[in-house]
Amino acid sequence: MKRILIVKVTSLGDIIEAQPVVADIKRAFPGIKVDWAADEMFADVARWNTGLDRVxxxxxxxxxxxxxxxDFRSIAASIAELRAERYDVVIDIHGVYKSAIIAFLTRSSRRLGYRSHDLGERGAAFAYTGRLAPRLAGNAWHGMRVSVSEALGYPLEGPPVFNLQVPSGSTLPPAGVAPLAMLFHATSKDDKKLPATHWAAIAREVISRGYEVVLPWGSPAERVEASEIAALVPEASLLPPLDVAEIAQMIDRAALVVGVDTGFVHLAHALQKRTIMIFVATSPELFGIESPFRSITIGDGRSVPPVEEVLRAIEYVHTEPGAAAAGDASVATA
Structure with a gap:
């Protein structure tokens, strides 16, 4: 094989967590070219992967x-670009109509996608000439790696390697003296949120550890929520309005990230920051993160976890791996 295309169109967290398949493929097939197809809204995230050849x-x-x-003309131009390359294999790890159409429009004779019961939209099956093995039960991010490795016939080795390099920016607020902690309180769904009082307790704990705490926001409603937290903890500050790239640059600068199940918290994990992801209404078994003493998932996905559980997680990610006995670093995990 000389060149393959991975199709994962959206969204922010999903595209971030899918990036390790690139390092897996390149490890298995030295010299192979790997391209990625994504929605324009999330394409920059894929471009941050130093292992990708084209997005x-x-x-x-x-x-x-x-x-x-x-936009119609842009789509037409992208189709022409897509068809200009003859891929040895196209692998759709998204599994909906729009990703299937992208796969179908390529000139590849080998187009792989999930089996019908694993697809997000079953009608997407029309695009595939072959099927991936049934999805494994458990973590979706690991499952994507397994699916691709089995399809291409290589053994899966080691932890996920993201290879993300966020470009530097000159428009960010100046860095302070204290290490930076970002609290991602905002989410698109109300049932995934924590109360402001929870965030205030988390902020106080983080500040007590010597961090500068900042609160990002992306809409007027989220700014109101951030202001409510800052009113309870005056030492915490609101960030100015930032775009996706600028928030990513702030995460790259940060030493600690605590947040609900959002794409930016997945990015923090991928960038190897101390990361705590809190699950309130989504499945931690399917979408959680884990890296010993660095990234941890908490919450059962059915209720708001107690503040004490978050505080134990903060202690956990500040524990040196060899510095404590196993019982000293224990923390409730989902």
Missing amino acids: LCAPLRRFKKARSLA
């Missing part, structure tokens, strides 16, 4: 909302 993208989400002629 193909189109404004699919934007066109669905606005139906503009300019």
Whole structure:
């Protein structure tokens, strides 16, 4: 094989967590070229992967909302670019209509996708000439690595390698003297949120450890929520409005990230930051993160975890691996 295409179109957290398949493939097949197809909204995240050779993208989400002629032309141009390369294999690890259409439009005679019961949209099956093995029960991110390794016939080795390099920026607030901690309180769904009082207790604990605490936000409603937390903990500060790349640059600067199940917390984990991901209404078994003494998932995905559980997690990610007995670093995990 000389070149393959991975299709994973959205969203932020999913694309981040899928990036280790690139390092896996390149380890198994030295010299192979690996391309990625994504929605334009998330393409920069894939471009941060130093192992990818090319990122193909189109404004699919934007066109669905606005139906503009300019976006239609961009999509047409992206199709031409997609068909200009003859891929040995195309692997769709998304499994919905839009990803299947991308796979189908390639000139590849080998297009692999999930089995019907594993697809997000069963009609996507029309695009595939072969099927991936049934998805494993358990963590979805590990499952993607397993699916691709089995499809291409190589053994899966070692922990996930993300190889993400966030470009530096010059428009960020100046760095302070204290190490930076980011608290990602915001999420698109209300049932995934923690109360402001929880965040205030978390912020106080983090500040007591010598961190500068900042609160990112992305909409007027999220700014109001961040202000409520800051009102309870005046030492915490609101960040100015930042775009995705700028928030990523702040994460790259941070020493600790605590947040609910959002794409930016997945990015912190991928960038090897001390990371705590809190699950309130989504499955920690399927979408959690884990790296010994660095990243941890807490919560059962059915209720708001107690503050004490978050505080134990903060202690855990500050424990040196060889410095404590196993019982000293214990923490409730999902």
